Amino acid sequence: MKQAEKSIQKPKSMYARFERKPGEDKTNTHYCPGCGHGIVHKLIAEALDTLDMAERTVFISPVGCSVFAYYYFDCGNIQVAHGRAPAVASGVTRANPGNFLISYQGDGDLAAIGTAEIIHAANRGEKMTVFFVNNSIYGMTGGQMAPTTLLGQKTTTTPFGREFMNEGNPIRIAEMIAILDAPVYVARASVHNIKAIMQARKSITKALQAQRDGKGFALVEILAPCPSGWKIDPQESAAWVEKNVLPVFPLGEFKDETVGREGISRARNAASDEQIISLLGLDTAPPHFALSNPKAASLRVLCAGFGGQGIMLLGQMLAHLGMRHGLEVSWLPSYGPEMRGGTANCSVVFSEEAVGSPIVEYPDLLVIMNGPSLDKFLPALVPGGVLVYNSSIIENAPRREDVQIVAVPASDLALQAGSERAANIVMFGVIVSVYGSFSEEAYSHLLAEFFTSEKILGINEKALRAGMEYARNI
Amino acid sequence: MKLVRGNEAVIYGALLAGCQSYYGYPITPASEIAHTAAYYFPQLGRTFLQAESELAAINMVYGASAAGERTMTASSGPGISLKSEGLSYLAGAELPAVVVNVMRAGPGLGNIGPEQSDYNQMVKGGGHGNYRLIVLAPYSAQEMCDMTILAFELADRYRTPVAVLADGVIGQMMEAVRFPKPCDTSPAKPWAVRGDAATRPNCLTSIYLDFDSLEAHNRRLIMKFAEIEAREQRWQGYMLDDAEVAIVAYGVTSREAKSVCESLRADGIKAGLFRPKTLWPFPKEGLCEIAERVPKIFVAELSMGMLIDDVRLALNDGRRLGFAANYGGKLIRGDALRNAVVEFVKGQQ
Structure with missing residues (x-):
């Protein structure tokens, strides 16, 4: 077909009639006379025809004048929030990697409110083609300044002209995106005259072809007239672009790696139910043991010390131990900055009934690894309760007549076992001995699960035995 | 039965329910949800992506949901404030999604301790416009799993976003959980946009420029929320x-x-x-x-x-x-x- 005939025909990738468009007129677009969007739409639709891409294409309509792009494109259509098109497109392409994504955005959408989304989608090399229509103004909302508005340009929010001192300079998106590694094709084109349109057609086709060939992210910035926003006659807008816009936004290809670039593959594999169960470890039940006495069957435990002393691990091991002896258990850490230095504590509850409050305010068993924690928590220990404390670190013996106090040189015993870091396991050994409720086989299992390195397991096994032996000799 | 944190149980539940993608941004005390997702999702051929912002995360969820899959995000109050834009759009475009909020203390940056002060944010809206968010309130690690699964079912049944509203304690606490068998009950979604011949005519949007159309759309949403109110009180x-x-x-x-x-x-x-x-x-x-x-x-x-x-x-x-x-x-x-x-x-x- 001759170019002249082609140019007056509606592309197949556009609906024959615009049924979604409200009102009587179902054949013309909603764009103003002289607007660039209609031309850009047509160039995209023609490229989709040429490359036979429309069926697999999902077209993302933004906020701005092109919010209604879904009136026109015969593709799957999704309309999205202002600036978020690249994020939405990322979600779509990850879900269906075989889709072709078009993110069509204006300058407010892409270059202002959506700058984070466009930069990061480009940087991840998402499989999408972005058409960024830069008309240097906010058309739909009433002619306000865009990030691309030229210095001196008057808009409804720069009534005296844009000034660097107040609004900064116009932002050059294509150049910015081109410096990222992942994008495969980045260009700036224009639709202000026939020659420019011919070049824009090439860029648009190339960007879509890159996606069809699985190469990843491409962006074409397209300078477009907005006579309504600029408040000039449509016929004068081409000259206005030549004179004012092109010197600030030069045309050209800023990056073209369409030849030679490896494709991006994010294909998914569907996992079977068996794989899910196996990966989550739901196919094996933890070993089960019987309590040899009921002393620990209902117990509220508070463990406290410095961050890094293994307080959380100690509490978790106790919780596992309780669970494996058929008890209802909960473990609750102090969390956040406290874990990154300073004091740490955790609550462990054993119960024969479902656990009510998991917060231990008044412990039956208090396990203390440092001085400040002793001062803080000892008053809360219930009368008749048990205090186990690290006497290697805490020199002054705690004073409470109404509780059982077990002083354990935990750090020294751990050091003898091979590492001071095993002091928590020494304490664990003391606790299980003091109560005598739990199966010895259960602790060995637990240690082997928690410490997978043979060397560290060896040290902790020694620490456990040292703790148990120490408790027996009290 | 397994001893897990509430935050971990959320992801176990999500994986069992057939959730295909997780998009999120770290924040205490919800971060373990992202950590657990980052570990398991890719190993099962599913997508985990740490987004550039909470806004991006919820909009990735919007895209994944529009593409027809079960998808989720999680955060805590300050992040949910940012996600609220997306919640409104999801509700408006009638897209199912699951959003978990593990509440911390506010207002503003507040602190990371447990609070329940996002109640109004979640229960009364958060985003703009006439919509309701189904809000489930777990009180144990078991319910963190079970309610995440239920959230996916309700989201698909009513084509609307569903929140699981926990707090720092419920998220951080470890308890024994009895996990169900895999239960991907995703229904057919003929409305989705999948980039194929069957769904090519579909359009997902929340814009109805014509006042009468938006009135009708709102009325339909209100009827749907009335049905939920009648049927889903627990x-x-x-x-x-x-x-x-x-x-x-x-x-x-x-x-x-x-x-x-x-x-x-x-x-x-x-x-x-x-x-x-x-x-x-x-x-x-x-x-x-x-x-x-x-x-x-x-x-x-x-x-x-x-x-x-x-x-x-x-x-x-x-x-x-x-x-x-x-x-x-x-x-x-x-x-x-x-x-x-x-x-x-x-x-x-």
């Missing part, structure tokens, strides 16, 4: 049969209240617990039924009087309610809650 009672006082509480506060009920009964005060499992729809019918025979109603929450508003609205009988609250990242101490209930029962509060 609650659990504990020791309410002979109760003279019922404590209304959810999340960590309901765990404390449960212990307080036991301790009060040991002293001869017949206390029971009314625990909403859905905060929207609020279990009005259940509460009204209980309130007919339980004379005294007491509300406990980690916020400055948000849950109590819904209790008042539900009862609508002008009765005086007992109340205990704390905030600042601090729980209500068990003995403080106990004393407040005793005073209320004795007519001193």
Whole structure:
């Protein structure tokens, strides 16, 4: 077909009639006379025809004048929030990697409110083609300044002209995106005259072809007239672009790696139910043991010390131990900055009934690894309760007549076992001995699960035995 | 049975329910949800992506949902504030998605301690426009799993976003969880946009520029929310049969209240617990039924009087309610809650 005939025909990738468009007129677009969007739409639709891409294409309509792009494109259509098109497109392409994504955005959408989304989608090399229509103004909302508005340009929010001192300079998106590694094709084109349109057609086709060939992210910035926003006659807008816009936004290809670039593959594999169960470890039940006495069957435990002393691990091991002896258990850490230095504590509850409050305010068993924690928590220990404390670190013996106090040189015993870091396991050994409720086989299992390195397991096994032996000799 | 954190249980539930993608941004005390997702999703051929922002994350969810798959995100209050834009768009475009909020203390950056002060944010909206968010309130690691699964089912059934509203304690706490078998009940989604011949005519949008069309769309949404309100109220009672006082509480506060009920009964005060499992729809019918025979109603929450508003609205009988609250990242101490209930029962509060 001759170019002249082609140019007056509606592309197949556009609906024959615009049924979604409200009102009587179902054949013309909603764009103003002289607007660039209609031309850009047509160039995209023609490229989709040429490359036979429309069926697999999902077209993302933004906020701005092109919010209604879904009136026109015969593709799957999704309309999205202002600036978020690249994020939405990322979600779509990850879900269906075989889709072709078009993110069509204006300058407010892409270059202002959506700058984070466009930069990061480009940087991840998402499989999408972005058409960024830069008309240097906010058309739909009433002619306000865009990030691309030229210095001196008057808009409804720069009534005296844009000034660097107040609004900064116009932002050059294509150049910015081109410096990222992942994008495969980045260009700036224009639709202000026939020659420019011919070049824009090439860029648009190339960007879509890159996606069809699985190469990843491409962006074409397209300078477009907005006579309504600029408040000039449509016929004068081409000259206005030549004179004012092109010197600030030069045309050209800023990056073209369409030849030679490896494709991006994010294909998914569907996992079977068996794989899910196996990966989550739901196919094996933890070993089960019987309590040899009921002393620990209902117990509220508070463990406290410095961050890094293994307080959380100690509490978790106790919780596992309780669970494996058929008890209802909960473990609750102090969390956040406290874990990154300073004091740490955790609550462990054993119960024969479902656990009510998991917060231990008044412990039956208090396990203390440092001085400040002793001062803080000892008053809360219930009368008749048990205090186990690290006497290697805490020199002054705690004073409470109404509780059982077990002083354990935990750090020294751990050091003898091979590492001071095993002091928590020494304490664990003391606790299980003091109560005598739990199966010895259960602790060995637990240690082997928690410490997978043979060397560290060896040290902790020694620490456990040292703790148990120490408790027996009290 | 496995001992896991509440935050981990969310991801176990999501994977079992067939969730195909997780998009999120780290924030304490919700981050373990992202950590667990990052570990498991890719190993099962599914997508985990740490987004550049909460806004991007919720919009990736919007895209994945539009593409027809089960998808989710999770955060805590400050992040949910950013995601609220997306919640409104998801509700408007009728896209199913699951959003987990593990509440911390606010307002502003606040701190990372547990609070329940995002109640109004989640239950009363958050985003703009006429929409409702189904809000599930777990009180254990088990329910973090079960309610995540339920959230996916409700989201698909009603084509609307569903929130799981937990707090720092419920998220951080480890408990034994009995996990169900894989239960991907995703229905066919003929409305999705999948980039194929069958779904090519589809269009997902929340813009209805024509006033009459938007009125009709709103009316349809309102009917849908009315149906949800009629069908999906959930609650659990504990020791309410002979109760003279019922404590209304959810999340960590309901765990404390449960212990307080036991301790009060040991002293001869017949206390029971009314625990909403859905905060929207609020279990009005259940509460009204209980309130007919339980004379005294007491509300406990980690916020400055948000849950109590819904209790008042539900009862609508002008009765005086007992109340205990704390905030600042601090729980209500068990003995403080106990004393407040005793005073209320004795007519001193």
